[in-house]
Amino acid sequence: MSVTLLSSPLQGFTDFRFRNAFHQSFGGIDTFYAPYIKMNGKMVIKNNYQRDLNPEHNTVPHLIPQVMTNDPDEFLFVIKYIASLGYTELNWNLGCPYPMVTKQGMGSGLICNPMKIDEVLHKAHNESDITISMKMRLGYDEPSEILNVFPILEKYPIKNVAIHARLGKQLYKGGTDLDAFQKCVDQSPHKLYYNGDVTSVQAYRDLQERFPSIDHWMIGRGLIADPFLPQMIKNNTTEYPTNRWQIFKDFHDTIYKQYDEALSGPMPIKMKMLGFWEYFSQSFNDPKKVYKAIKKNGSPRNYVATVNEIFAKQR
Numbered sequence: 001m002s003v004t005l006l007s008s009p010l011q012g013f014t015d016f017r018f019r020n021a022f023h024q025s026f027g028g029i030d031t032f033y034a035p036y037i038k039m040n041g042k043m044v045i046k047n048n049y050q051r052d053l054n055p056e057h058n059t060v061p062h063l064i065p066q067v068m069t070n071d072p073d074e075f076l077f078v079i080k081y082i083a084s085l086g087y088t089e090l091n092w093n094l095g096c097p098y099p100m101v102t103k104q105g106m107g108s109g110l111i112c113n114p115m116k117i118d119e120v121l122h123k124a125h126n127e128s129d130i131t132i133s134m135k136m137r138l139g140y141d142e143p144s145e146i147l148n149v150f151p152i153l154e155k156y157p158i159k160n161v162a163i164h165a166r167l168g169k170q171l172y173k174g175g176t177d178l179d180a181f182q183k184c185v186d187q188s189p190h191k192l193y194y195n196g197d198v199t200s201v202q203a204y205r206d207l208q209e210r211f212p213s214i215d216h217w218m219i220g221r222g223l224i225a226d227p228f229l230p231q232m233i234k235n236n237t238t239e240y241p242t243n244r245w246q247i248f249k250d251f252h253d254t255i256y257k258q259y260d261e262a263l264s265g266p267m268p269i270k271m272k273m274l275g276f277w278e279y280f281s282q283s284f285n286d287p288k289k290v291y292k293a294i295k296k297n298g299s300p301r302n303y304v305a306t307v308n309e310i311f312a313k314q315r
């Protein structure tokens, strides 16, 4: 079976600079999702979202924008905006677990409200011809929540439903609920994509064996922690390329240079790269030691020297 791999969006990580460099250095991803657009009550698309979605900034073969809202007018506003840029699909985020989002009835806090979901989808389908796809958790409190949404989704030509097999209340803690995902497979007539903890080739193989009908897999954190993962899944191998560390370092240097140019002052670039190293460090022999070495760096010059040393030790 041919498999399609999708880069699951991570706000603060998988922007256009990351996506372009990732595609260039590692490949293996068929479709990238941009992190969500959130409007905060104003009909304005903020500059950083505009920059991220600008087709001139994006060199990946397939990019899908995402929105997080529970407001039919905002949803339509974003549809018109992304359509004006030439995009034909909008992904709807019903997965975000953070209380400041869910308490407003957005992200995974919207899954328990099928009527609101219906309202948004009704307006979007009535007033535009954009393709809509969903990204959901199983629910906020209970895995049965998503099952109550399926009959609503059936009313619309939803392209697919990507499911992160956790509850909103779990945040990112605890395991995925594969039995609940199986219930979704059994009960949804929609095309389902699997998402959650695909962190190794073996994890992927186990999931593929358990869910043989799934042929679209979304990878989020695993792809930052081990950027070779998608191409290794595609090539059905657990072998890394012989020049693994050179490729990884070139990728690191590419994004570091771009973020360093884009962010002003030493603190923002330090925090940006530290965020990446929380994941990157997992590819190295002693992740804690690697992360600590990066964290204790004061100046950009020290940072570069430490990174060079970390990679040199791997060769």
Ligand SMILES: Cc1cc2nc3c(=O)[nH]c(=O)nc-3n(C[C@H](O)[C@H](O)[C@H](O)COP(=O)(O)O)c2cc1C
Pocket (backbone or CB within 6 Å): 008, 009, 010, 011, 012, 034, 035, 036, 066, 093, 095, 096, 135, 164, 172, 195, 196, 197, 198, 218, 219, 220, 221, 222
């Ligand atoms: C820091 C961070 C930011 C995220 N941002 C988004 C986002 O913008 N849109 C979205 O749909 N999911 C977002 N997610 C969720 C991931 O896309 C993904 O669904 C989740 O991490 C589970 O998949 P994984 O185990 O492969 O990482 C984010 C997750 C993290 C940890």
